[in-house]
Amino acid sequence: MRVVLAPDSFKGSASAVEVVAALARGWASVRPDDELVARPMADGGEGTLDAFEVAVPDARRMPVRVTGPDSRPVDAHWVLLPATATRPTTAVVELAATSGITLLEHPAPDDAHTLGFGEAIAAALDHRDAAGRGVEQLLLALGGSSSTDGGAGALRALGARLLDAAGDPVPLGLRGLDSLATVDLSGLRALPPGGAVILGDVDNPLLGARGAAAVFGPQKGVVDIDGADAALAHLASLLPHVDAATPGAGAAGGAGFGLLAAGAVMASGSRRIAEAVALASALASADLVITGEGRFDAQTAAGKAPAEVARLAADAGVPVAVVAGSVGSSAPAEGLAAIVELAALAGGSAAAIARAEHWLEHAGAELAGRLG
Template sequence: MHVVIAPDCFTGTLTAQQAAQAIADGWRRTAPQDLLTLLPLSDGGPGFLDVLGGALPDAQTLAVTVADPLGREVPAAVLVVEGDSGRTAYVESAQSAGLHLLDAGERDPALTSTWGVGQLLEAALTTGATRIVVGLGGSSTNDGGAGLLAALGVGRPADLARGGLSLGELGDDALSGLDAVRERFAPVELVLASDVESPLLGLQGASAVFAPQKGASPELAQALEGALGRYVEVVRRTLPETTDLLTGKPVRLDKQPGAGAAGGLGYALYLLGGRRVSGVGEVLSAVGFRDLLAAADLVVTGEGSFDWQSLQGKVVAGVATVALETATPSIVIAGQTLVGRREAMTLGLSGTYAVATSREQVEAAMADPVGTLAARAARVAATWSPQR
């Protein structure tokens, strides 16, 4: 039996690589005769480059040093891949703007900046890439990508790189360099890879939905919403809106799906001419996932918490969709399972298995994530692998 093990990271405990290895170790205890293919995955958030670098043997890594959300130097990388249609550079925004880069007491989306992501884009341009893919997710920022734009020369750092709250003070000419930067990126296919479809503003936007996860109080989240509103107003004064040919209405980039991803980084990339794709879809395509499943009998995916968000563009949903299309049974092993059987079956999953179902089990899983995940995988293998 050929089993493809393709999990996402278990946020806060295991990387995707560690999760895949733990599942494989447990599976082998019960079914040592099975052929296992380990394929860690990502939806564009933390681990995006690690996953692609591990799956693309010809990829070259350009090491760089960039600013973290508070301006301190951190190591990062650009992954460069040669293809039939040209050179692609992959960038992971979380390497410079990630929430994991900050201690709990440092998390403040009023102050954190995406300046370092702009530095990563500059580095990607120097590789001569004709296509730049930016993985979005896991950010600590809520500045609408203004810091990124400042690093590229759109405006003064004093205006754009002091965090999300200061954007409420922008002058009408704060983005005077936007046209010039857009011209620099015009020859490049710029892609934002994200699992988030939220717009920039509103009840489903960056501030309302994601700022609280980054340390914002309800009052701060509301203030950030107002600051981003002013930012959008300045953008609309600077950049003429295009018209939708079908409806005749202006195209509002702040309302595009994914504009609110990574605290609004998606919006900044739209301003530079970018287009959005599914983060996990981009990864699955890059690693040849569909072709791999043609020779598989079962695919096992997983993540820390299998919940309602998992159904909307996360790794589990992407894996299950392709598995369903290729008639390959798929199951999920998650730290916790909060999705009902009916919803899971609608996604195409043939089974869902939780590592922990009680508070005591959750505590045990947090204390020994590798051991408890492997133990659960061993029990699942007894159900799915034919015993000799």
């Protein structure tokens, strides 16, 4: 058999590269002669940089020190993709690596911010090669955020001025949005010739019942959801050239909205990454594809990596198996060849998280036995 391994990361437990390796070990323990094709995936959240690094020849990791989401310095990186006949020189910057929730030492949901994400974008814009040429396109990966600041921190790092009624800079984070009186974008950094593309994994608007505060705020410890939504609405009122209802504007605590204000455009993160890793070509001669993520539920269908893998597999007529840390009752299971839940194998979610790679190996072996 030829089996393509195309999972997303299991957030907080294993990167997509580690998930692929563990599944491969498990499968090979049962069927050692099968061909296993690694195509680690992402959808714009945590692990996007890893997916590009693995998939794109000569991709370069570019170190950068930024202000983390709780204002401590963070050593991060962005990825430089060399130009090809079909792609300009491109910088990939990931919010999770610069302003992500895993970087918070002491969670403070009203103070967490995206300043570091903007600083990394600025560093990518400042990059020059030996001939003095800069990057020609930005890919901005959202997901895994710590904040609900509407992208205000990133805008500040890129040259915007966010001022109170006295003309002073407002505090970083959600806390500062209430005192905003002026958002001046006149000093905003220019985008490269190929523009900036937002790689998002959700289609939520900025405001309302499906907005950044209501849906993602509780995951980050935001207590006053209505107050947070009102603060984001106030920010949106000062940037009337951006439609707060744009699908994806609510991604990453509203960072999608802030990037739209800076001139970026929204795209499907999983679709762009599938193109980068040449997933469709890998599936063309495959007998099976195994995908997965930490939580497989109703949100998967809204642009998550396994949904994109399943779409391409359906086009190629390839059966799909899913491995997930946990599976929700509303998970899109129709048409799948198999679903393996690590929590069921391990006897609970905590045990599955603690030894994710161990149980991923078991999942790979179980699928080899059932589907091989």
